[in-house]
């Protein structure tokens with residue numbers, strides 16, 4: 561990621577860790593060149609509707625690089641990280657051009673998924689971008705925990721070295 565800002569508050573995960581997790585998911589989900597050009601602002605707080613989070617681009621619909629992700633506050637640690645993984649998958653879809661939002665002259669909201677037009681909100685659970693996002697949640701959560709363990713090992717090793725000096 562080029563830039564990550566985290567604002568807001570949740571009791572279950574620190575903002576610093578959310579930034580660390582977003583960076584990790586960016587590395588996993590995006591080609592390196594693309595990842596290095598992405599800016600994301602993550603805000604933890606009250607979220608509209610009954611949703612757990614959202615991801616929108618804020619620059620333009622063609623190859624967006626600047627994103628705003630909202631995460632609902634006061635969820636468990638696992639749920640918070642999984643929702644971040646879900647929203648980072650939507651970021652990946654927009655950044656790679658897999659998913660595009662647009663409005664027709666008659667003001668209908670449509671999405672394009674890999675070049676094909678899909679009516680927006682018609683089928684939330686069966687839309688290809690939600691299947692992709694929900695499908696990534698468990699794997700990204702698993703990988704994130706492995707990464708945390710690996711980093712903890714490294715940190716312990718470092719600490720040992722420092723103590724030996």
Ligand SMILES: [Zn+2]
Pocket residue numbers: 646650689690693
């Ligand atoms: Zn989603």
